[in-house]
Amino acid sequence: MSQRLLVATRKGLFVFGSTAQGWQLQQRHFLGDHVCQLLADPRDGRWYAALDLGHFGAKLQLSEDGGSRWRELPVPAFGEGEVVHLGDGKAPRPATLSKLWALAAGGPEQPERLWAGTIPGGLFRSDDGGASWQLNRPLWDQPERQDWGGGGYDEPGIHSICVNPRDSQRLAVAISTGGIWRSADGGDSWVQSAQGMIAEYMPPDRREEGNVQDVHCLVQCRADPSVFWVQHHCGAYLSRHGGEQWQSLAVPPSVFGFAVACHPSQPGTAWFVPAIKDEKRYPVDGRLVVARTRDFGASFELLSAGLPDDESYDLVYRHGLAIDQTGERLAFGSTTGGLWLSEDGGDHWQALTARLPPVYAVAFA
Amino acid sequence: MAQIILAPAITRWLAEHSGPAPAGSEWRLARSGATLADVLAALFECYPGLRGYVLDERGVLRHHVVLFIDGRALPHSHDFGLALSEASEIYLAQALSGG
Numbered sequence: 001m002s003q004r005l006l007v008a009t010r011k012g013l014f015v016f017g018s019t020a021q022g023w024q025l026q027q028r029h030f031l032g033d034h035v036c037q038l039l040a041d042p043r044d045g046r047w048y049a050a051l052d053l054g055h056f057g058a059k060l061q062l063s064e065d066g067g068s069r070w071r072e073l074p075v076p077a078f079g080e081g082e083v084v085h086l087g088d089g090k091a092p093r094p095a096t097l098s099k100l101w102a103l104a105a106g107g108p109e110q111p112e113r114l115w116a117g118t119i120p121g122g123l124f125r126s127d128d129g130g131a132s133w134q135l136n137r138p139l140w141d142q143p144e145r146q147d148w149g150g151g152g153y154d155e156p157g158i159h160s161i162c163v164n165p166r167d168s169q170r171l172a173v174a175i176s177t178g179g180i181w182r183s184a185d186g187g188d189s190w191v192q193s194a195q196g197m198i199a200e201y202m203p204p205d206r207r208e209e210g211n212v213q214d215v216h217c218l219v220q221c222r223a224d225p226s227v228f229w230v231q232h233h234c235g236a237y238l239s240r241h242g243g244e245q246w247q248s249l250a251v252p253p254s255v256f257g258f259a260v261a262c263h264p265s266q267p268g269t270a271w272f273v274p275a276i277k278d279e280k281r282y283p284v285d286g287r288l289v290v291a292r293t294r295d296f297g298a299s300f301e302l303l304s305a306g307l308p309d310d311e312s313y314d315l316v317y318r319h320g321l322a323i324d325q326t327g328e329r330l331a332f333g334s335t336t337g338g339l340w341l342s343e344d345g346g347d348h349w350q351a352l353t354a355r356l357p358p359v360y361a362v363a364f365a
Numbered sequence: 366m367a368q369i370i371l372a373p374a375i376t377r378w379l380a381e382h383s384g385p386a387p388a389g390s391e392w393r394l395a396r397s398g399a400t401l402a403d404v405l406a407a408l409f410e411c412y413p414g415l416r417g418y419v420l421d422e423r424g425v426l427r428h429h430v431v432l433f434i435d436g437r438a439l440p441h442s443h444d445f446g447l448a449l450s451e452a453s454e455i456y457l458a459q460a461l462s463g464g
Contacts, residue, residue, distance in 0.1 A: 055429040055459040056378070056418040071381075072414060077422035096421045 002324040002364035004066075005331050006047065007339060008035035011357035013049050015067055016339075023341060025354050027067045037319060039103035040365035043111055047365060048073075048130065050100035058100050058118075062130060066365075075100065076116055076124035076133040082140075084120035087149025087156065087177070087212075095120050098153070104161035107168025117158025121148055121175050125187065136187045139173070144192065144211045151176025151214045151233065159318055160218035164225045172228065172243055174218035179210040180230075182243050196246040200234045216258045217318040222325075224267040231260040231318070236272060238297050249297035253284040259321035259332065263345075266327060268296040271303075271346055273316040273332060286311035290332075292346050306349030307340060314338045319361035333359025366395040367404045367449050372458035375418060382412050401434070402445035404455060419457060429463030432456070 005016040005023070013035045015027035029035075030051060037050035047067060051059040060073045075097055082095040099119040106113025114126040116133065123136040139145075148156035156178050164170035169186040172193065179194030194210035202212050214233035221227040230237040233256070236249040249255070256277035263269035272291045275281050283289065290303040308314075314334030321332040331341040337356035340349040370393055377389035384392050394411075398404035409416040419430055426432055426442035433439070433456040434447065449455075 053418075054463045055374070055427065057421065057427060059417075072378075075417070080423060094423060096423060096425075 001326050001329055004040075004365040005322075005341065005352075006038050006040060006049075006363045006365055007333055007356065007359055008038050008049065008319075008361040008363075009333070009337070009357040009359050010034050013038070014354065014356060016352055016354075023350070023352050025352075029067060029070065030061070034360075036360050037100055037103055038361045038363040039105065039114075040363045041105045041114075042325070043105055043108060045365075046129075048103055048114075050103060052099050058097050060100060060130060073130040074132060076118055076122060076135065078120075078122060078135065082135075084155050085146040085148065086154070087147050093155075095122070097122075098155060099157065101157045101159045102161045102173075104163055107163060107165075110168055113168075115161045115163065115171075117161050117173060119153050119155050119157030121145065121156040121158050121178060123158055123161070123173055123187070138183075138188055139181060139190050142181075142190060145178070147211050148175060148178035149212070151216075160215070162218060162220040162228070164220070165222045166225055170225070172218060172220065174215040174230070176216065177212060177214040177233075179213040180215055180218060180243060193243040194246070197230070197232055197237055198234055198248075217260050219260055219262045219270075221262050221267045222264040227262070227267040229260045229262045229270045231257050231272060233278070236260070236297075238270075240267075240296065247297070249293070250300075251291050251293075251297075252300050252302060253289070253291075256281075257316070258318040259316045261321045261323040261330060263327040264323070264325055266294070269294045269327070269345075270297075271321065271323070271330060273321055275315055281315050282313040283315075286313060288312045288314050288334075288338075290346050290349075303342075303346040303349070305347065306342075306351070308338075308351075312336075312338070317360055320359050322362040322364055324364040329364065331362050331364070333362050335359070366397045366451060367453040367455055369394045369396055369404065369408055370454065370456045372456075374459045375415070375457060378418055379412055379415060382414075384412075399448060400445065401439075401447045401449060401455070404449060404453075405445065429460045431458055431460040433458075 007014040012031040013029040017026040034052045036052040039048040047063045078095040083092040084095040102117030104115040112129045116124040124133040160174035162172040171183045181190045182193045192210040194213040197213045228239040236251045237246040254274040339352040380388040396407040
């Protein structure tokens, strides 16, 4: 069971540890700086922290000793002449790295391979532990990329990267907005895979196009990689067919949200943190709840034991919900700096004792 | 030689380098060069990691970084061919824009 929780916030990276006295804040890194994404690599224990320095650009930091020392790594870069299309009629603009939005480890047989998803929507690969990065051209050169658009940010971005735990050549990435793209050959070729989702923000005759879907978060079951869960801008979805088909889920009390987590060994179990849809974005009735299904979305339980009894307006972003390798320990952090942890699959939650800056990402290490 | 002043907000990212003052304080450096591009190239040669903090991957001054030459902001963020004098003073800082 993971003994550390990494929390990326608007004002630094905070590390909580499990102790005999409970979970305690043990480390603080990059205080004052915006940490937007994390990777705790299960293969080698390395920690990666993506920084979004508003003035000085996107940066990447690595610690190989559990946070004692950090060193800066190169970041992915777009080549001269590359442009990003905005999908909504605005003029294309030069592609320059804005944000490292997704970090993922390669397979166990690829010890130095990392994947990074960026705003604008580039997928980058490193085969040397982040010392250098190469843009995945087959995805970048897809003609359909011209119809990708910004989802929240001005430019489209890749926020979810799933590496199939049984076959590292099988990849799935999700884009706000650009649907889901899958590869069966390590990224040499890609197919759009969000058909069946509904984009209510589009004109009626385009709502079912895979390439315009605003997938907020995509996760894959480790024990059964044919199972994917999605939190989408307009709903929640499940695929039991490797992403080829999707079924809509009636998540209570709202199908809007950003985050989803799935159980590593129970394919039918997943958690969502819903909010009022679209332009509102706060918990329904001001009540923060987690919705859990254990039967592939046929039914949901609302979990709130240990969450605030009072009104709360905590929104959980797409990387703000994490589950550890046992499937029992979960944690989530909110836009108002709340941080909660469960040791029993969400039945009971405890608020970790810190008043944090807005939380962007959490990860168990 | 042109004088370069790096604001504390920039030098705090140069902790692994030895500079004229502690990282996180204002640094004053002197570099020779006929143009702004020459002087910046000389600066980045000493502090390779600095380039990505000042310029984006296209070599354009970052949107929220400001570069003053003798007290006047560089009028065009890509005009690095600007001729400098021996007495020129270059001031690099984070812009107030950008939060």
